[in-house]
Amino acid sequence: MLVTVQSFGRIWTARGASAGCAGSARRGAYYNTSGVLAGSKLRNRSCIYGHVRVDECAGFHPQFADRLIHRVFESEGVTVWNGRNKLFLRQLTPEGTPPDVYLFRISPADTGWIDRAGAWKCDAAQVVSFSEGNGQQEALIVLPPFGWVHGTHGTFCAEPRRDRPWIAVLSRAVK
Numbered sequence: 001m002l003v004t005v006q007s008f009g010r011i012w013t014a015r016g017a018s019a020g021c022a023g024s025a026r027r028g029a030y031y032n033t034s035g036v037l038a039g040s041k042l043r044n045r046s047c048i049y050g051h052v053r054v055d056e057c058a059g060f061h062p063q064f065a066d067r068l069i070h071r072v073f074e075s076e077g078v079t080v081w082n083g084r085n086k087l088f089l090r091q092l093t094p095e096g097t098p099p100d101v102y103l104f105r106i107s108p109a110d111t112g113w114i115d116r117a118g119a120w121k122c123d124a125a126q127v128v129s130f131s132e133g134n135g136q137q138e139a140l141i142v143l144p145p146f147g148w149v150h151g152t153h154g155t156f157c158a159e160p161r162r163d164r165p166w167i168a169v170l171s172r173a174v175k
Contacts, residue, residue: 001074001075001076001077001100001101002072002073002074002075002093002097002098002099002100002101003072003073003075003077003087003089003099003100003101003102003103003142004070004071004072004073004099004101004102004103004166004167004168005068005069005070005071005073005089005103006069006070006102006103006104006105006167006168006169007069007103007104007105008032008052008065008103008105008140009032009033009034009035009052009105009129009138009140010034010035010042010105010138011032011033011034011035011042011043011044012030012031012032012062012065013030013031013033014028014029014030014031014062015028015029015030015031016028028055028056029053029054029055029056030053030054030055030056030060030061030062031051031052031053032051032052032053032054032062032065032140033046033049033050033051033052033128033129033131033140034046034105034128034129034130034131034138034139034140035131035138036131036132036133036134036136036137036138037134037136038133038134043133044131045131045132045133045134046129046130046131047116047130047131047132048085048127048129048130048139049084049085049129050078050084050085050086050087050127050128050129050140051084051085051086051087051128051129052086052087052088052089052103052128052140053086053087053088053089054068054089055090058089058091058092068092070164070166070167071092071095071166072092072093072097072098072099072166073089073090073091073092073093074089074090074091074093075087075088075089075090076088076090077101077126077142078126078127078128078142085126085127085128085129086128087103087128087140087142096166097166098165098166099165099166100144101126101142101143101144101145101147102142102143102144102145102158102160102168103128103140103141103142104140104141104142104143104158104170105138105139105140106138106139106141106149106151106170107136107137107138107139108136108137108151108152110151110153110156110170111149111150111151111152111153111154111156111170112151112152112153112154113137113151113152114137114139114149114150114151114152115151115152116130116132118150119150120149120150120151121141121143121147121148121149121150122143122144122147122148122149124143124144124147125141125142125143125144125147125148125149126141126142127139127140127141127142128140128141128142143158143168144158145158145159145160145165145168146158146159148173149170153172154172154173155172155173156170156171156172156173157170157171157173158170159171
């Protein structure tokens with residue numbers, strides 16, 4: 001599966017590199033997830049816990065995460081490991097590669113409040129993580145082209161650009 005990053009969540013953590021068994025080295029990795037403010041700090045308030053993983057061997061560092069926006073990665077898609085959702089962005093593809101799906105960070109500023117008890121996403125959407133608390137929400141979700149999410153501000157579709165299909169925006173669906 002080819003995944004384009006449109007946005008990341010607000011919480012980053014790292015696992016440092018270390019020496020593995022028999023002299024093999026384990027590379028460092030960075031993990032991204034959703035979060036909300038609790039006082040002045042971002043915290044996980046996970047309703048659905050999961051993370052996006054990017055290894056440092058891909059030349060990644062969270063300080064420069066914006067360099068990976070609109071870039072396409074090879075991935076297995078969202079999988080479940082130890083009861084948690086994960087999206088492993090394995091390696092970058094050549095520039096101009098058209099994606100299969102898009103990774104979005106969504107919040108009430110984008111869609112309005114999401115009622116998770118109702119029909120808030122299309123069947124093809126895959127939730128990586130969803131945090132809610134203190135009157136705030138943030139979700140990391142993988143959407144196919146024209147996949148949708150619904151909040152109090154309406155229904156929004158992942159609309160790819162025709163001339164640059166690795167770029168998509170959440171556009172309000174017109175009735």
